[in-house]
Amino acid sequence: MQEITHALVGLTLTYILGLDFIVGFFSAILPDIDVLSNLSFFNTIFGTHRGFTHSLLPLLIITFFLCNFKNKRVGVSFFIGYSSHLILDSFTKMGIPLFFPLKTYYSFNLGTSSDPNLNYFFIFLSIFLLLNKKTIEKAITDLGPTKTRFVVYSIICLTFITLAFYGGIYYQETTIDNLLKNNEEVYVSIEGIVCSAPKYHTTKYVNTFEIFSICDEKNKSLIVWRFLNKNNNKVNLYDKVKIEGMFTKAYKWPEITYVKNVEIIENNRC
Numbered sequence: 001m002q003e004i005t006h007a008l009v010g011l012t013l014t015y016i017l018g019l020d021f022i023v024g025f026f027s028a029i030l031p032d033i034d035v036l037s038n039l040s041f042f043n044t045i046f047g048t049h050r051g052f053t054h055s056l057l058p059l060l061i062i063t064f065f066l067c068n069f070k071n072k073r074v075g076v077s078f079f080i081g082y083s084s085h086l087i088l089d090s091f092t093k094m095g096i097p098l099f100f101p102l103k104t105y106y107s108f109n110l111g112t113s114s115d116p117n118l119n120y121f122f123i124f125l126s127i128f129l130l131l132n133k134k135t136i137e138k139a140i141t142d143l144g145p146t147k148t149r150f151v152v153y154s155i156i157c158l159t160f161i162t163l164a165f166y167g168g169i170y171y172q173e174t175t176i177d178n179l180l181k182n183n184e185e186v187y188v189s190i191e192g193i194v195c196s197a198p199k200y201h202t203t204k205y206v207n208t209f210e211i212f213s214i215c216d217e218k219n220k221s222l223i224v225w226r227f228l229n230k231n232n233n234k235v236n237l238y239d240k241v242k243i244e245g246m247f248t249k250a251y252k253w254p255e256i257t258y259v260k261n262v263e264i265i266e267n268n269r270c
């Protein structure tokens with residue numbers, strides 16, 4: 001989802017609930033610090049875009065600290081703003097790794113992050129809610145605090161339960177040619193030959209990642225980068241590989257960024 005949509009939804013929700021809307025505004029864009037920041041420090045800590053920052057962990061940890069060391073109002077405002085970001089991103093194809101460090105991404109798969117219909121829907125919904133603040137406030141007061149809390153918790157729980165059932169990544173079998181033509185971001189399963197010598201980078205925070213390209217018969221190429229742990233097989237030039245991961249055109253070159261699995265079909269070390 002676009003930053004403007006996140007910011008507006010965070011601000012609106014906290015404002016109509018009589019909370020701290022400045023905290024709501026900023027907490028709603030905070031998860032995307034992993035993409036706003038170009039510092040390699042952030043990439044190392046948070047992994048690829050939509051890693052750690054898009055999970056329950058920071059939401060619960062920061063809310064806990066704010067409630068205990070600042071005050072409840074700021075804590076709850078933060079919770080509403082930050083969780084609105086996670087919920088909105090879960091509507092997009094790319095999904096969110098809700099239970100990070102588990103790497104399953106949950107998604108309602110309604111469109112891409114930049115899908116204008118999806119963004120406009122939430123922008124207009126926010127404006128509608130802002131214009132009807134008084135009516136909503138009255139409805140909330142009429143419900144009473146216990147019932148209101150019950151409704152809010154039910155919505156949050158239902159969202160997470162639906163995500164858990166609905167979720168998981170759906171990998172679409174496709175070709176490099178089709179990817180380059182048709183998609184902005186999509187989970188794919190794809191075969192190719194490793195056609196550039198893999199480069200390894202180890203950061204001072206211990207993560208090692210590997211970058212290489214795969215090519216198809218027509219020499220169309222695609223960049224792949226993945227974090228390596230001890231159990232990963234490193235690939236070699238000219239290996240035939242099958243890769244499951246998230247394809248995106250969001251960066252300078254079309255890439256597979258979030259990599260779930262690399263299978264070496266034919267080992268060509270000669």
Ligand SMILES: [Zn+2]
Pocket residue numbers: 001031032050054085089
């Ligand atoms: Zn995000």
